[in-house]
Amino acid sequence: MHRKDVVDDALVPAYQVPFERQGFTASLGDWAMAFGASACESARSLDPRAVTAWAAGGPRVSLIWGREDTVTPIAQAAALQRWMGQATLDVLPGVGHIPHIEAPAEFARLLATRVLRMPE
DSSP states (O other): OOOGGGOOTTTHHHHHGGGGSTTHHHHHHHHHHHHHHHTOSOGGGGOHHHHHHHHHHSOOOEEEEETTOSSSOHHHHHHHHHHSTTOEEEEETTOOSOHHHHSHHHHHHHHHHHHHHOOO
């Protein structure tokens, strides 16, 4: 998260809920280990030809990205947009990996704008 100022006292309790469940931390750790060891994202998901083929037969895609995202950098958004010819890309300046939390009003405006403009 780039904009840490948006995580205020009103928002924190919602993020703490999962951690209050018995066994959550251990389960999260187990999942993280399995995720890291499993190569769960196949190389095919990074193959431009596979993504382009999927996009050609699928719904239109609207990408809303935080410019400061260090988890999935803007270069990945640009690549996805190239591979999915009909995809739109909106980049939010000063926003990181969680745009719907870091810039909720702008995220909602873009999402509504894109959804309303997308033909069936």
